[in-house]
Amino acid sequence: MDSDLIVQILFAAVKTGTPLLFIALGEVICEKSGVLNLGQEGMMLMGAVVGFLAAYGTGSAGLGVLSAMLMGCVMSLIFAVLVLHLGANQVATGLALTIFGTGLSAFIGSGVVGQTIQGFQPIAVPLLSDIPYLGKILFSHDILVYASFTMTFVLMFVVNKTRIGLTLKAVGENPHAANAIGIKVLRVRYLAVMFGGVMAGISGAYMSLVYTPMWVENMTAGRGWIALALVVFASWRVGRIMLGAYLFGLASIMHLVLQGLGWSISPNLLAMLPYVATVVVMVIISADKFKEKLLAPRSLGKPFDPRQMA
C-alpha cells in the first residue's frame, strides 16, 4: 500500500464520516439535555430531500443547506411538542418520526428523482492544503466539511467551558434540581432538540448535495441509526464523536479498499467492524470501575413534569 493510497483512504474516511459527525453532534446535544430522539433517520431524510429540492429549484447549494436546516428544525419541533409538552413516550415518538420522515420524504421527492444538480465543489484551504499528506486529508474538502470541524470545536468549548454547557448538563442530569435553581428546563430541552434537528438537516443535505448529489428514496440508508450508536460509542463526549465518526468512516472505507487490493478477508467480517467496535466500547465502559465515566445523562429518556418532585 503506497502513501498516495493511504492519503486517499484517510481523505475518504473524513468524507464518509462527515454526515455521521453532523448528525451525531446534534444528537449528543439533544441527549445531554435528557431527551432521546430516535427520529434522526427521518429528520435526516427530510433534510436530504428538502435540501435537494431547494438547491434544484434555486440553483444554489447554499440555499439548499439552509432549507434543510429549517426542515430539520420543523421536524424536531413536531417531536418536541409531542414529548415535551404532551409528555409522549420519547422512544415511540422518535420511531414514529423516522417512519413519518421516511414516507414523507419519498412522497415529496418523487418529482425530482433522477434530477442532478451541481452540489458544493471542493475548496482547498490556502496554505493549510499545502501541508504534505495532512493538507490533502483535511483541507481539500468542500465547505460543509470545514463547517463540521468548526462546529465540533465550538461545541466542545460551549459544552465544557461555558455556562450554557453547564445549564444543558444540569437539565440532563437532574431536571428537578435545575428547575429549583430557576433554570427553564423545558426551554432548554426545546432548544437542544431543535439544535439536533438542524444538525440532522445539514447531515441530510450533505448526503444529497455533496456525497451523492441526487435524490433517491431512503438514500441515507441507516446513517441516522449509526449516529445513535456513535453517541454511545463516544460516551456522550463531543470530542470523541469526531473521532468515532472518522473511525466509522475509516472502517467502512477499509472494508472496500482492502478488497480491491485483493486481501482475502471476508468483506462481511469487515463490514461488521464498526459495530463490533461499538459493542466492545459498550462492554468496556459498562464495567463497574468505568461506570462513573459513562456519561449518560441521568434523566435521559424521562419526561419532565415540574409539578412532580424527583
Next chain:
Amino acid sequence: MKLKSLLVSLGLLAGASFVQAEEPLKVGFVYVGPVGDLGWSYEHDRGRKGIEEYFGDKVKTTYVENVPEGADAERVITQLAKAGNDLIFTTSFGFMNPTVKVAKRFPNVKFEHATGYKLSKNLGTYVLRTYEGRYISGVAAGMMTKTNTIGYIGSFPIPEVIRDINAAYMGAKSVNPDVKMKIVWANTWYDPGKETDAANALMDQGVDVMLQHTDSPAPLIAAEKRGLRAIGQASDQSKFAPNAHIFSVRDDWAPYYIKRVQAVMDGKWDSKDFWGGFHEDMLSLASINPNLPKDVRTKIDATLASIKSGEFKPFTGPIKDNKGNIAVPANHSLTDQELAQVNWYVEGITDEIPR
C-alpha cells in the same frame, strides 16, 4: 402513489377485502428496494405498470416496496396471499425461501420468484439473462480502459452476481488481453453512500471504467466527478452522468409479466423456470453515449447483434476457472441449470469469491 401503497398496506393489515363488480385478476408484487431507486425495483414497477396498461380494468395490482429479505418478507407475502391476490411476484433472490414457504400454505395462489432456483407446483421462477448485458459491458469497458484496469462493484456473492462478473471479464478479455478486473463487494443491493465509497475505492486503485451490480446510479455520479467512465445497471441511468455513462443495460420485465398474467387468465399457468434476455426483449442497451469512439460503437453493436440472434452465447467452452480446472468443456454452452450454479471465477480473475 405512495399514499395508495400506504392505503393498500393498511387494508392488508386490517384483513379487508374489496368486493368488486367484475372481479379483476389480482396481482401482487414484493420489491426489495424503493420503487424510486431508479434501478432494480423501479424497473419491476415499470413492468407492473406495463400490466395495468395492457389489461386495464381486468387486473388489479398491488405492490409492497422496501421489504427486507428474511422473516419480514414472509409476513408481507403471506399478507398479499391472504388479501386475495391470484398471482404474486417476489422480486429479489433473498425472497426465495420465504416464497417457497408461503407457496406451500396457499396452494391456490400462483407465485413467481425472480432470480431463484426453487420450483414447486404453484411456484415458478424467472431470471433475466443479465450476463448477456454484462458481456457487452465488458467488451465496452475493455476497449475504453486506458489503465487496463476495470472495476466491478458486487452486491452479494450469489451465482447471479458471480456469473455476471465472469461474463463481464470474458467480454473485456475478448477485446483486451491485458485487462485486469478489480472487484469490491458492497454487501448491499442499495446504499447510494456506500456505492459511492466503493466506486471511489476502485478509482483510487487505478480503475477507470466501472460496472456495478448494485442498484443506485451513485457509482456513475462518482465516475462523472472524476472524469472516468461507468456503465448503468437495470435502468437508463444516463442523465446522472452524461459524460461518464457508456450505456445502461436496461431490464424490461413487462413482456414477461404480461405473458404470465395472460396465462393465469386463460387457466394455462404452469410452474416454469424461465430465462429471458435480449432475444426476448427483456434486456436492451439504453442511451449509448454518442461520444464513444467509432470502433467501440461498432463492436458494441456487433456483439449485441450476435447475442440477440442467439448466434453467440457467452458461456461457451472451453472456459477454465481461475484455479486452472476446465469449467466449461469445448463446444458446450452452459445450460440454464448450470448457469444457475456458477460459483467459480473464470481464469484471469485473481480474487477469491468471499465465503
